Amino acid sequence: MKILLAALIAISLYADIKQEMLDFYQKKEYENVCELGFKNFIAYSKDEEYVSLYAFSCLNVDHIDRLSVPITTLKFSQEARSNASYFSIILMQKKLLYHALMDNYDISSLNFPTTDYVLSKVFDLYSKLKKGERKDFYIFEDKNDNKLKYKLYLIKDDKIDKMIIEEFYNSVSIKKHVYW
Numbered sequence: 001m002k003i004l005l006a007a008l009i010a011i012s013l014y015a016d017i018k019q020e021m022l023d024f025y026q027k028k029e030y031e032n033v034c035e036l037g038f039k040n041f042i043a044y045s046k047d048e049e050y051v052s053l054y055a056f057s058c059l060n061v062d063h064i065d066r067l068s069v070p071i072t073t074l075k076f077s078q079e080a081r082s083n084a085s086y087f088s089i090i091l092m093q094k095k096l097l098y099h100a101l102m103d104n105y106d107i108s109s110l111n112f113p114t115t116d117y118v119l120s121k122v123f124d125l126y127s128k129l130k131k132g133e134r135k136d137f138y139i140f141e142d143k144n145d146n147k148l149k150y151k152l153y154l155i156k157d158d159k160i161d162k163m164i165i166e167e168f169y170n171s172v173s174i175k176k177h178v179y180w
Contacts, residue, residue, distance in 0.1 A: 017044070021053055033057035038066065045073050048080040055087055059117065062177050064094050089113055093123040094179055098163050101154050106131050118177060122150050122165050 017040055024032040037054025044050040055070035067087040074084035089112065097119070099105045107127045114120045125140040137153035151166040165177040 018047070018050055018053075021050070021057075025053060025057060028060075030057040030060035034061055034063055034066065041069065045069075048074055048077055052080065052083050055083065059087065059090065062179065064091055064119070064179060067091050086115060089115055090117050090119055093120055094163075097123050097126060097152075098179065100126065101152075101163055102161060104134060118150070118165060118167060118175075119179070122152055125150070126152060 017036065021033045021036050024030075024036070033053065034057040037050070037057060041051075041054065051070045051073055055067055055074075058064070058066040068091060071084045071087050071091065074080035074087075093112065093114075096105070096107050096110065100107045107123075108129065108131060110127060114124050121142065122140060125143075126138060129138070137151055140150045140152065142148035142150070147170050149168045149171075151164075151168065153164050155162045155164055160180045163179045165179075166173055167175045167177075
């Protein structure tokens with residue numbers, strides 16, 4: 001009887017956490033979903049819907065490094081593997097773009113799949129630059145919307161330098177992404 005009661009409580013709590021995450025996600029409160037997903041990840045790591053919801057939320061708030069664990073757990077369904085591939089591309093592009101900016105690593109010869117995520121767009125645009133075009137910052141125009149521009153640069157910090165991508169629409173800043 002105690003086991004049944006404990007199981008019912010666990011199922012009830014699980015449903016509440018997943019529903020709470022979904023509610024936050026629908027309200028575009030991605031930071032809350034990412035934090036809640038992170039805190040409860042171990043308990044629900046086998047639930048690919050939960051893991052995908054957590055990972056997409058973290059992606060929406062630029063916590064890209066949190067994608068590495070979901071990438072390894074999303075493997076049992078076609079949709080999960082597709083999501084893992086999507087996250088892998090973005091994580092890899094982030095690491096390579098940061099490496100290129102920090103260490104003058106040439107990424108122009110690399111040919112990877114891409115995504116619609118802002119970091120992927122900037123990675124693709126940066127990778128088309130000629131070697132030796134090193135600048136303090138780079139301005140790129142979106143391929144599909146000439147009013148949308150991206151500014152890419154580094155901010156030096158005592159702890160770790162940060163890679164910044166600012167999005168501008170008609171010269172008005174609309175979003176700032178910070179990565180390290």
